[in-house]
Amino acid sequence: xxEVKEVSVGDIGSRAAEADxxxxxxxxxxxxxxxxxxxxxxxxxxxxxxxxxxxxxEPVIGYLHRGDEKIAENMTYNQFIPYTDRLDYLAPxxxxxxxxxxxxxxxxxxxxxxxQAIRVxxxxxxxxSSHLLGVGVYGMDAGSWTVFMYTFTEREKLYTLFEELxxxxxxxxxxxxxxxxxxxxxxxxxxxxxxxxxxLPILNQVDKMLTRNRIFMDRTVGIGVIxxxxxxxxxxxxxxxxxxxxxxDLRKDKPYLGYENYDFEVPIGLNGDCYxxxxxxxxxxxxxxxxxxxxxxSFPEGxxxxxxxxxxxxxxxxxxxxxxxELIQNFMLVTEGPQMPKGEVYxxxxxxxxxxxxxxxxxxxxxxxxxxxxxPSFCNLSILSELLxxxxxxxxxxxxxxxxxxxxxxxx
Amino acid sequence: xxxxxxxxRKPLTFSEKTYIPQIASGLAATFVNMFKKSVTLEYPxxxxxxxxNYRGVPTLVKDPxxxxxxxxxxxxxFVCPPKAIRIKPSEIVDEExxxxxxxxxxxxxxxxxxxxxxxxxxxxxxxxEAIFLQDxxxxxxxxxxxxxxxxxxxxxxxxxxxxxHFKWDKKKSAEENTxxxx
Ligand code: SF4
Ligand code: SF4
Numbered sequence: 001x002x003e004v005k006e007v008s009v010g011d012i013g014s015r016a017a018e019a020d021x022x023x024x025x026x027x028x029x030x031x032x033x034x035x036x037x038x039x040x041x042x043x044x045x046x047x048x049x050x051x052x053x054x055x056x057x058e059p060v061i062g063y064l065h066r067g068d069e070k071i072a073e074n075m076t077y078n079q080f081i082p083y084t085d086r087l088d089y090l091a092p093x094x095x096x097x098x099x100x101x102x103x104x105x106x107x108x109x110x111x112x113x114x115x116q117a118i119r120v121x122x123x124x125x126x127x128x129s130s131h132l133l134g135v136g137v138y139g140m141d142a143g144s145w146t147v148f149m150y151t152f153t154e155r156e157k158l159y160t161l162f163e164e165l166x167x168x169x170x171x172x173x174x175x176x177x178x179x180x181x182x183x184x185x186x187x188x189x190x191x192x193x194x195x196x197x198x199x200l201p202i203l204n205q206v207d208k209m210l211t212r213n214r215i216f217m218d219r220t221v222g223i224g225v226i227x228x229x230x231x232x233x234x235x236x237x238x239x240x241x242x243x244x245x246x247x248x249d250l251r252k253d254k255p256y257l258g259y260e261n262y263d264f265e266v267p268i269g270l271n272g273d274c275y276x277x278x279x280x281x282x283x284x285x286x287x288x289x290x291x292x293x294x295x296x297x298s299f300p301e302g303x304x305x306x307x308x309x310x311x312x313x314x315x316x317x318x319x320x321x322x323x324x325x326e327l328i329q330n331f332m333l334v335t336e337g338p339q340m341p342k343g344e345v346y347x348x349x350x351x352x353x354x355x356x357x358x359x360x361x362x363x364x365x366x367x368x369x370x371x372x373x374x375x376p377s378f379c380n381l382s383i384l385s386e387l388l389x390x391x392x393x394x395x396x397x398x399x400x401x402x403x404x405x406x407x408x409x410x411x412x
Numbered sequence: 413x414x415x416x417x418x419x420x421r422k423p424l425t426f427s428e429k430t431y432i433p434q435i436a437s438g439l440a441a442t443f444v445n446m447f448k449k450s451v452t453l454e455y456p457x458x459x460x461x462x463x464x465n466y467r468g469v470p471t472l473v474k475d476p477x478x479x480x481x482x483x484x485x486x487x488x489x490f491v492c493p494p495k496a497i498r499i500k501p502s503e504i505v506d507e508e509x510x511x512x513x514x515x516x517x518x519x520x521x522x523x524x525x526x527x528x529x530x531x532x533x534x535x536x537x538x539x540x541e542a543i544f545l546q547d548x549x550x551x552x553x554x555x556x557x558x559x560x561x562x563x564x565x566x567x568x569x570x571x572x573x574x575x576x577h578f579k580w581d582k583k584k585s586a587e588e589n590t591x592x593x594x
Contacts, residue, residue, distance in 0.1 A: 268418055
């Protein structure tokens with residue numbers, strides 16, 4: 001940012017102020033948000049501006065706080081699943097999976113291969129949908145409406161697939177502790193494959209429109225640079241961290257759901273600027289498409305839930321309707337909740353926005369004693385007060401767009 | 413360590429710096445899309461296709477013999493995360509019914525549609541397959557009271573669904589058989 005400062009009004013002001021305190025230019029306080037289109041939700045920024053230059057910035061969060069962690073203490077493990085949809089509401093499926101995996105880790109329960117494969121597809125589709133939105137909205141923030149149209153058309157197709165799989169487009173609530181709510185519908189995998197085929201040309205189209213576009217590059221290259229050290233010290237995760245050049249991807253480093261069996265690459269950036277964060281998301285979509293194709297190619301047969309975990313997963317409906325034992329089991333499960341041992345676990349999964357962690361404390365029984373959720377957007381946003389000063393007001397939209405956060409998860 | 417792919421970037425060529433290729437390709441994109449089929453729907457004139465097992469508005473269903481299937485076990489009331497369901501259990505009062513004084517039915521069954529989040533847990537736990545999330549998805553009303561759907565309204569919305577089990581009939585005939593044996 002060095003050369004920009006040279007010509008800025010702010011600097012002239014501060015030089016004048018140095019010479020004679022009488023000339024000290026006053027800074028202006030500017031408030032952006034909490035409801036402002038470029039803050040993607042309810043983020044509020046309080047800034048001190050010197051002309052167009054940001055001197056100080058203080059993000060104010062908490063406008064979407066719903067007390068999810070406390071709510072979790074008051075209900076059984078399965079009842080909390082609809083609430084996980086509302087964390088990162090742009091990728092609800094991967095939240096569902098991360099939560100279920102955390103509780104399964106507590107119960108020391110392995111889900112069958114088929115269930116794992118379904119969950120991998122869910123996670124990667126969620127990643128694609130989240131990144132499609134990320135890239136599209138980012139393009140729109142930088143002034144390219146067309147990109148938004150392209151990516152949203154694709155995202156719409158994805159939502160149709162989610163709707164078929166889970167019964168809802170947005171609030172999927174798909175996983176259960178020990179499995180998933182229902183098996184995949186007939187022919188669904190084929191349709192996922194068709195989607196994967198269709199999304200790649202669209203990505204090329206977006207690539208043609210943005211990647212070498214001078215207007216886009218002027219607005220993003222060298223803007224919002226986050227160094228490796230900064231990113232790590234602020235606890236950033238996900239694409240934003242990898243764009244800064246750190247190759248941390250939990251799917252590779254702490255494989256879960258059998259990610260070690262799939263062949264994919266983790267893209268990393270060199271500069272950590274806004275442009276890198278765009279390249280990152282575009283490349284990750286391609287990698288996710290690759291993973292989905294591999295899963296479809298070797299899709300395992302078998303049950304979609306852990307059949308022997310009788311105290312955790314509800315018996316099939318047919319049995320509940322016809323046999324006394326299963327009926328009682330169903331009643332116990334619903335009223336008491338899935339039975340967990342005493343203990344504490346922490347599990348984090350590589351979600352589209354970064355690593356989403358659940359820390360569950362259990363004193364036994366079907367209700368968590370305490371739950372802590374680590375929202376990646378919260379950590380990714382904490383850097384704003386250091387990142388924004390020194391940039392122009394117009395850069396805010398681009399920087400916020402490139403960070404791709406979601407307030408539902410930040411405020412929880 | 414992780415297998416990584418470094419994102420390289422090349423400097424812009426001279427022609428790219430002139431903005432011209434981008435403008436041209438932008439215009440080309442617009443032109444091509446003018447002749448493509450539109451992807452949007454003229455809602456509400458054109459309705460989207462609702463897939464099977466869609467989670468729409470929760471409704472109560474009757475079995476093919478016209479009996480209310482719900483036995484007011486209140487499991488759905490218990491599981492509902494936002495506590496949208498209120499049930500008042502009662503005996504079956506209709507003396508004509510072969511289930512009178514044996515099975516139960518709800519005297520009142522209210523779902524507050526303003527609280528319901530369409531999560532589908534009620535359908536999942538119901539041991540009688542009495543409550544189903546069906547395909548209607550857009551509800552509206554003028555007052556809050558109007559949006560609390562009572563039993564009659566829920567039954568009307570639900571209609572009749574095929575039944576593979578006929579739990580009650582099986583139980584009844586089994587009892588009759590044992591009585592005959594004695
Ligand atoms: S709808 Fe089903 S779960 Fe709810 S009270 Fe009736 S029988 Fe029980
Ligand atoms: S769908 Fe969910 S929120 Fe609605 S009544 Fe059923 S359990 Fe409650």
